[in-house]
Amino acid sequence: MKKIVTLSAIAAMLASTQAHAAGYQLNEMSTTGLGRSFAGIGVVGDDYSAMAYNPAGMTLVKRSGIQAGLAFTEIASKAKSKYGTDKMDYFVPLPSLMSQYNLNNKWFFGAGIYVPYGLSTKYKHDSHVAGHTGSGARKSYLEVIDFNFSTAYRFDNGLSLGASAILRWIEGQLTSNINAAQGVAIGYNDYRVNGWTHTFQLGALYEFDENSRIGLSYRFKSTQSPRGKQYLYFSPAAQGMLAQYGITLDDFYRINTMSDPELPASWILSGFHKWNEKWATEATVKYIQWHRFYTFPGNGYDIPPAVQAMGINGNYDVDYKWKDSWTISLGQEYYANENWTLRAGTAWDQSPSANNYYRSNRIPDTDRIWLSAGASYAVGNHQFDLGYAHLFMMHGRTRNDERGDLNVKYHNHSNMLAFQYQYKF
Numbered sequence: 001m002k003k004i005v006t007l008s009a010i011a012a013m014l015a016s017t018q019a020h021a022a023g024y025q026l027n028e029m030s031t032t033g034l035g036r037s038f039a040g041i042g043v044v045g046d047d048y049s050a051m052a053y054n055p056a057g058m059t060l061v062k063r064s065g066i067q068a069g070l071a072f073t074e075i076a077s078k079a080k081s082k083y084g085t086d087k088m089d090y091f092v093p094l095p096s097l098m099s100q101y102n103l104n105n106k107w108f109f110g111a112g113i114y115v116p117y118g119l120s121t122k123y124k125h126d127s128h129v130a131g132h133t134g135s136g137a138r139k140s141y142l143e144v145i146d147f148n149f150s151t152a153y154r155f156d157n158g159l160s161l162g163a164s165a166i167l168r169w170i171e172g173q174l175t176s177n178i179n180a181a182q183g184v185a186i187g188y189n190d191y192r193v194n195g196w197t198h199t200f201q202l203g204a205l206y207e208f209d210e211n212s213r214i215g216l217s218y219r220f221k222s223t224q225s226p227r228g229k230q231y232l233y234f235s236p237a238a239q240g241m242l243a244q245y246g247i248t249l250d251d252f253y254r255i256n257t258m259s260d261p262e263l264p265a266s267w268i269l270s271g272f273h274k275w276n277e278k279w280a281t282e283a284t285v286k287y288i289q290w291h292r293f294y295t296f297p298g299n300g301y302d303i304p305p306a307v308q309a310m311g312i313n314g315n316y317d318v319d320y321k322w323k324d325s326w327t328i329s330l331g332q333e334y335y336a337n338e339n340w341t342l343r344a345g346t347a348w349d350q351s352p353s354a355n356n357y358y359r360s361n362r363i364p365d366t367d368r369i370w371l372s373a374g375a376s377y378a379v380g381n382h383q384f385d386l387g388y389a390h391l392f393m394m395h396g397r398t399r400n401d402e403r404g405d406l407n408v409k410y411h412n413h414s415n416m417l418a419f420q421y422q423y424k425f
Helices: 007-014 055-060 236-243
Strands: 065-081 084-102 107-122 137-154 159-181 184-209 212-219 227-234 255-259 266-274 279-288 295-301 315-319 325-335 340-349 368-379 382-393 396-398 408-424
Antiparallel strands (some): 084 107, 159 184, 184 227, 212 266, 255 295, 266 279, 279 325, 368 382, 396 408
């Protein structure tokens, strides 16, 4: 009966991105960045997104301005098990809004709203994964929204320093089947939490000359303390069965819940070099410290006595044993003329999943290869950006019966399309 409450699963969800970047981390705060697989993020200076990656890079944009972006991510997956094949295929929108004010040629200030972490996986209620697992995984949803306030200062020797204060809103939901027997659902539970936290980011940029520069940034970890409710629903037949033991639906409905996972610290090292008037190359190495998520805690409180009598105490830990991960990307820019810029890129994005045993049906995360392309058109004070990327994801398996996961082989891929508008004052 302990499997009725899946508090541990939401903690895992809040600590990890299924189709965008390895783990739960997103990069889609820049359409120009998407077009080159996010190579050179924070040091290119072709939009106002540096505050999200390396705030020191704000000094590269010489005019104040504002930008709005919208990325659409397709998540497509086939889950094959001994019971059959389940499919997921849907789109997730990711908006962003950023602005920058240049006080003079030394001081720069910016503010932005964007989504740095996110997840959405959906299985049908009668899917094999939902019906033949102890966890009953149906839907996993996470959205983290950052409210970023940044500043940067440019020295005369080519060095720029920047810092960001980030107010972070987190919202998560898990929906799970309650299975009385394999493939027989007697109800479902809906677990929802939300809350606020904060974090900081520091960045440095050094320009060797106007055509060559390198940047390093560090984002601190953040610890969430979201709270919410868990709602449990049972079929009429199941309610009748529970009533025989003196347990009513009121004993389960709206249980107070909480979780306190961490989102990881990360390092970003980026470089940019313009070879001539037409060509430039960018590169980025990103290191994400997922190892802090060795165990994911989840807690429920105000558990009714009737529920406690069934062995549900509301305190669970699940070992995921994630490892630190790397992302390496390389991009190329072609300046066709004063209006048009074309770009392309590729990246290797490493999954934090240690092995098949610690990969879950809720987070079937695997290594992936990026291929991307994009274009920008600038005229007067306006710039229009377009970016596209296809992610080739390595096949992955889940093999943890003890945790309630179904042994499944996953075939995943993702497509991303983004649009962005910039206006320079």
